[in-house]
Amino acid sequence: MVRRQYGPARPGATAGLQGPGRGMDDLTPYVAAAIAAADAAADVIRPFFRAAIPADIKADQSPVTVADRNAELAMRAVLNRLCPECGILGEEYGLERPEARLRWVLDPIDGTRAFITGRPTFGSLVALLDGDSPLVGIIDQPVTRERWIGRADAPTVFAGGLGGAIGTRPCADLAHAELSCTSPEMLGSDMARWQLLAARVRRNYWGGDCYAYGLLALGQIDVIVECDLKPWDWAALLPVVRGAGGMLTDWQGNPPRVEGDGRVIAVGDPALLADVVAVLGP
Known part of the structure; x- marks a missing residue:
């Protein structure tokens, strides 16, 4: 692409x-x-x-x-x-x-x-x-x-007036994780890799855009895995997620880059990251 x-x-x-x-x-x-x-x-x-x-x-x-x-x-x-x-x-x-x-x-x-x-x-x-x-x-x-x-x-x-407090929740096991992604269309040719991850978690939810990352920072969601994000899609999310106790990386577990490929992982519990990266593969 x-x-x-x-x-x-x-x-x-x-x-x-x-x-x-x-x-x-x-x-x-x-x-x-x-x-x-x-x-x-x-x-x-x-x-x-x-x-x-x-x-x-x-x-x-x-x-x-x-x-x-x-x-x-x-x-x-x-x-x-x-x-x-x-x-x-x-x-x-x-x-x-x-x-x-x-x-x-x-x-x-x-x-x-x-x-x-x-x-x-x-x-x-x-x-x-x-x-x-x-x-x-x-x-x-x-x-x-x-x-x-x-x-x-x-x-x-x-x-905000709808409730919630900052802080990601402990969740070190994919089997207990709530997974989110904005849309299946964004995954494109990566759908098969993403489905391997979806098969390992408790539940998956579609929709949310940036709001899902806010929910992850409130401890409502455990993992978000997405593709085709531009710098304006992920740059503001990283300090929010990190400052709430989570991590936001590319699919290799490295910090995202402005000129990167747009694949992003966010986890509330940093202990989940290695397993997510391993399931998604190279």
Whole structure:
């Protein structure tokens, strides 16, 4: 499969990294900027939810709506104002400032199919990357008003009125695991490998997009295995999952890369990872 090239930002060590006027020893200003971007997206998205808006079909056959486009523009406006030194890569409008070491990665509506069919299992994703390494990640559900905030230097924080508390649950045995995947279509030629894993777990659920990773961070799901994820699909998820006690890797158990193949494993209990990788095979 031919994959789009995203041009990774210049990599480097996180500790002591200096941006204009601020140090990377404290991610708080970037977390505040990410929250502001998520707030801006939510304000755009809410009025469109269940409003029967039309969807266009992009070249990759995925749907897109005016809510996706306008929400990304709102996020970009906030981040360009608060962090003009950073690059921005978004699903709808591509890459700004490719030379920047730090890069915001945005998906205004992850789960557009859920959004256009009135299901509240989509979310807005905001991530900050240093090379391939996500430093900040937010999963925001603007309708249920649930939000997961992950950062490389602190545990994940969750807020929402539907219940739940941050913390993945112990589950070291695949036979007891709850497995999730957004759709069988995304698996393509990897379906047979994925079915080997599905045969080993307690149950499998379809659907969820980024929301499923938030549920994993709340200890509701144990394993998520997916394919064809772009950087804007996984970058925000990694700090959320890691800060809740889990792991997010590629299918070989290595950290995902911007130029990787888009295959992702998330586990709530790190003890599950080796078994998942072994079942999926090389």
